[in-house]
Amino acid sequence: MGDASPTPQPAQAxxxxxxxxxxxxxxxxxxxxxxxxxGAITGTILVFVYFFLVASDTGMFGPEGIMNWSTVSAQFxxxxxxxxxxxxxxxxxxxxxxxxxxxGIIIALLSVSMGWPVWAAxxxxxxxSLMIGAANGYLVIKTxxxxxxxxxxSLYILRGLTIFISITTTRKTIxxxxxxxxxGDWLAPVFGGKILTGLFSWLADVGVxxxxxxxxxxxxxxxxxxxxxxxxxxGLVIFGHILLTRxxxxxxxxxxxxxxxAARYVGVPVARVKILMFVFTAFTATVFATCQVxxxxxxAADRGLLKEFEAxxxxxxxxALLTGGYGSVIGAALGALIFGVVQQGLFFAGVExxxxxxxxxxxxxxxxxxNTYIRRLITGER
Amino acid sequence: xxxxxxxxLRGIERHFGSVIALAGVTVSIMPGECHCLLGDNGxxxxxxxxxxxxxxxxxxxxxxxxxxPVLFESPREAMAYGIATVYQDLAMIxxxxxxxxxxxxxxxxxxxxxxxxxxxxxxxxxxxxxxRSMGIQLREPSQAVGTLSGGERQTVAISRAVHFGAKVLxxxxxxxxxxxxxxxxxxxxxxxxxxSGVGVVFITHNVRHAMAVGDRFTVLNRGKTxxxxxxxxxxxxxxxxxxxxxADLAELEGSLGGTV
Numbered sequence: 001m002g003d004a005s006p007t008p009q010p011a012q013a014x015x016x017x018x019x020x021x022x023x024x025x026x027x028x029x030x031x032x033x034x035x036x037x038x039g040a041i042t043g044t045i046l047v048f049v050y051f052f053l054v055a056s057d058t059g060m061f062g063p064e065g066i067m068n069w070s071t072v073s074a075q076f077x078x079x080x081x082x083x084x085x086x087x088x089x090x091x092x093x094x095x096x097x098x099x100x101x102x103x104g105i106i107i108a109l110l111s112v113s114m115g116w117p118v119w120a121a122x123x124x125x126x127x128x129s130l131m132i133g134a135a136n137g138y139l140v141i142k143t144x145x146x147x148x149x150x151x152x153x154s155l156y157i158l159r160g161l162t163i164f165i166s167i168t169t170t171r172k173t174i175x176x177x178x179x180x181x182x183x184g185d186w187l188a189p190v191f192g193g194k195i196l197t198g199l200f201s202w203l204a205d206v207g208v209x210x211x212x213x214x215x216x217x218x219x220x221x222x223x224x225x226x227x228x229x230x231x232x233x234x235g236l237v238i239f240g241h242i243l244l245t246r247x248x249x250x251x252x253x254x255x256x257x258x259x260x261x262a263a264r265y266v267g268v269p270v271a272r273v274k275i276l277m278f279v280f281t282a283f284t285a286t287v288f289a290t291c292q293v294x295x296x297x298x299x300a301a302d303r304g305l306l307k308e309f310e311a312x313x314x315x316x317x318x319x320a321l322l323t324g325g326y327g328s329v330i331g332a333a334l335g336a337l338i339f340g341v342v343q344q345g346l347f348f349a350g351v352e353x354x355x356x357x358x359x360x361x362x363x364x365x366x367x368x369x370x371n372t373y374i375r376r377l378i379t380g381e382r
Numbered sequence: 383x384x385x386x387x388x389x390x391l392r393g394i395e396r397h398f399g400s401v402i403a404l405a406g407v408t409v410s411i412m413p414g415e416c417h418c419l420l421g422d423n424g425x426x427x428x429x430x431x432x433x434x435x436x437x438x439x440x441x442x443x444x445x446x447x448x449x450x451p452v453l454f455e456s457p458r459e460a461m462a463y464g465i466a467t468v469y470q471d472l473a474m475i476x477x478x479x480x481x482x483x484x485x486x487x488x489x490x491x492x493x494x495x496x497x498x499x500x501x502x503x504x505x506x507x508x509x510x511x512x513x514r515s516m517g518i519q520l521r522e523p524s525q526a527v528g529t530l531s532g533g534e535r536q537t538v539a540i541s542r543a544v545h546f547g548a549k550v551l552x553x554x555x556x557x558x559x560x561x562x563x564x565x566x567x568x569x570x571x572x573x574x575x576x577x578s579g580v581g582v583v584f585i586t587h588n589v590r591h592a593m594a595v596g597d598r599f600t601v602l603n604r605g606k607t608x609x610x611x612x613x614x615x616x617x618x619x620x621x622x623x624x625x626x627x628x629a630d631l632a633e634l635e636g637s638l639g640g641t642v
Contacts, residue, residue: 246499248489251478255486258475265469266487267458325477379476379528 036319036327039370040334043317043363047338051345060348063209063223073340074233075288077333079311080318081240082277082284084332087315088244089277090257090324091140091147093133096285096311098158100304103129103289105166108175108299111182118178119187126286132158133282137275155308163301179297191232191287192294194225229291233333236284240329253277257324313360314339317367321375338363386449387412388550388581389434389465394443396429403429405605406443411550411581416572418592419585420625421602427585430602431552434583435467436460464549468539470556476528480520483527484509484542512541516571533564537571544575551575552583557591569595589621601625 051060059065079096086093103125110121136154140147166173182188203209204221212218244250255263256273263270285304293299317335320327339360346356387410396404404426411417421427432438434445436454445452447463454460457467474483485505492501506523513520516537527535536556543551553572557565572595576582586592592599600610601624608624 246502248491248498248500251482251486251489251500254478254482255475258477262475263486265457265467267461268487321477325475375477378526 036374037331037334038319038374039367040318040331040338043338043367044334047341047345051341051349055345055349058348058350060345065348067223069341069344071227071229071340072344073337074227074230075292076310076314076336076339077233078229078236078284078288078291079307080314080332080336081236081329082281083308083311084315084318084320084327084329085240085244085253086277086281087312087320087322088257088324088327089253089274090260091137091274091277092151092312093136093278093281094148094151094308095132095136095154095158096281097304097307097309098155098162099129099132099282099285100289100292100307101301102132102158102162103286104293104299104303105162105175105301107290107293108178109165109169112175112177113170118182118185122187122191122290125290126283129282129286130279133279134275136282137278140278141271141274159301166301173301174298175300176298178293178299182294182297188294189228191228191290193228195228195231197225200225227291227295229295232287232291236287237329237333244329249273254325257326259325310339313364316364316371319367319371319374321371322368326375326378335367385413387446388448390446390449391434391440392444392446394430394433394440394445396426396433396438397441403605404433404440407602407605407607409600409607409610411583413549413581414576414579415597416576416582416584416595418596418599419583419602420587420589420592420599420621421585422587422625425602425625426605427587427602428554429605431467431554431583431585434460434550435465435552464547465552466543466546466548466550467552467554468536468543468556469554470536470558474527474535474539477526479524479526480513480530480538481505481509481523483538484512484545488546508545512545513538516541516574517567531564531567532560533567536560536568540568540571540575544578544580548580550581550583552585554585555587556584557586557588565591587625589618589625592621593618 055061060069083093083096106125106128107118107121110116110124111118116124132154136147136151139145140150143150163173166175182192200209200221200223204211210222212220212222244253252263252268252270252273255268256270260270285307288307289299289304292303314335315327315332316322317338318328318331318333319335320332342359343356346353346359390410392408394404394407395402407426407430409417409419409430419427419430429438433440436457436459439453439455445454447465452463454463454465475486478486481502490501490504490508491498492504493499509523510520518534518537518541527538530538536553540551540553540556556568556572560568569591572582572584576595576597584592584596597613598610599613599616599621601608601621603625611621
């Protein structure tokens with residue numbers, strides 16, 4: 001036994017409190033850098049500046065233009081809130097696209113083909129898809145398999161079943177006539193209605209927004225209200241943000257995705273948190289589906305195709321880590337806004353629409369690289 | 383020390399099928415002592431601490447908490463008795479802030495009508511105070527744990543356990559992955575915790591670290607305890623020999639010129 005290395009002695013109190021001179025004070029810039037939303041905020045500014053420059057004369061920023069891209073963004077936002085919380089909890093759901101098709105067909109089938117009141121059909125669709133969400137979560141927890149595989153299976157099972165049910169009952173994959181069925185229903189306007197219609201007709205009267213000058217709607221304002229789709233989007237973003245950052249449950253979401261085992265050791269009910277997030281994701285998918293069915297007046301078995309990936313892309317642009325434990329609902333909402341503005345903006349700017357996918361791929365790659373870099377800043381990994 | 387031990391384990395055996403991981407372990411922890419549990423890899427250290435913390439049930443043997451016989455059904459139950467364990471790599475979540483980690487699972491709440499929110503004001507204040515009492519000056523409570531050093535992370539985990547009422551604190555190799563400076567920081571934390579009356583079980587295979595803070599030393603070898611020695615009754619070399627089973631290491635030591 002030699003004395004090659006000295007026996008470490010407990011450090012004196014003062015010594016331990018002393019600041020490590022090698023740790024620099026974190027600069028304000030660096031502190032800003034490690035906010036998950038940073039990339040999305042920068043991206044949003046860049047996207048708006050770009051389209052102001054190239055498309056401001058196309059009506060993109062007139063009332064109708066704004067309504068156009070904000071509707072598309074709101075659709076992405078609804079899905080992104082669910083996908084975001086689930087991803088922070090450490091899981092994915094690839095079946096939300098199929099869930100959209102499924103819920104829509106259930107509503108149309110029950111209300112139009114089977115004559116149920118629309119409110120009952122909507123509630124039934126919600127109950128069914130929340131159960132499917134819970135089943136996804138339960139399978140992921142029980143089997144311990146990656147949620148990627150489990151929900152990829154439900155993506156196919158659910159899509160196949162939706163088409164099968166639709167064809168065997170109505171011999172069609174598109175079921176129309178929901179609008180007629182929904183007339184006078186109390187629940188349908190919660191998804192398909194508009195609010196602030198009075199404000200908008202007043203705005204039209206005072207000349208802030210234009211009125212139709214011809215056609216069946218002559219004399220009505222071009223924008224007659226805020227669609228419930230947007231109300232849902234904003235409401236869900238606020239709800240998700242407060243839940244995640246301001247509540248005990250939000251802390252459990254971070255913990256479940258950050259390190260499930262460490263979370264379990266201190267008593268966080270990880271299985272319950274994850275299953276509830278699968279249920280919430282299914283809820284957002286059904287909100288999306290119901291708004292869409294009420295707006296179009298029809299349901300189609302192939303609705304919602306690729307929506308699962310669009311939701312995940314919005315979330316990743318919003319700064320969440322694919323590995324879980326880190327992210328922001330506000331970021332995901334901005335990611336959805338970027339998504340919507342670019343998709344519709346390229347159309348306004350007259351750019352070949354196929355380039356949209358090229359852009360999407362590039363921005364996704366940039367976002368992932370940036371997120372990985374930020375993760376290293378936080379954890380000090382190399 | 384004539385008090386009753388905080389926890390006492392007598393003749394603990396634990397079998398896994400035909401493998402006997404523990405073959406009669408007897409240890410007691412007194413208030414305010416640092417009891418070092420030494421053993422080489424495979425000696426049964428982790429099986430033993432998992433038995434003490436309620437993860438495994440002993441096949442044979444008895445556990446007494448403050449003199450009363452108990453049987454832990456789960457880690458939660460052991461925790462309710464004040465037996466807290468800090469695992470080396472599972473103590474903290476690096477992407478979450480110090481406050482969020484500190485309160486994880488036991489978040490303080492404040493109510494607004496039907497809603498209840500995470501009380502960050504209280505959480506930040508208490509976490510900062512707890513850190514300061516352990517000698518760690520944090521930049522801010524919202525700092526991610528990932529930005530802390532390994533020693534600081536262990537200290538956050540230890541102060542969390544103490545804050546939530548640990549009477550016996552089991553530390554699973556808290557120094558094995560740390561450098562010299564960080565090790566001394568953790569040893570200083572152990573010293574502070576001990577002085578507050580908590581019984582510390584310090585598991586390690588580094589005799590020097592044990593000698594630095596230990597009051598009593600128990601060596602575990604091939605699932606058995608080879609007795610407990612008080613500070614001053616045993617030398618570093620004797621401990622090292624006991625851990626390795628004596629003879630083999632003496633031989634090795636000769637060929638390595640006394641550097642082990």
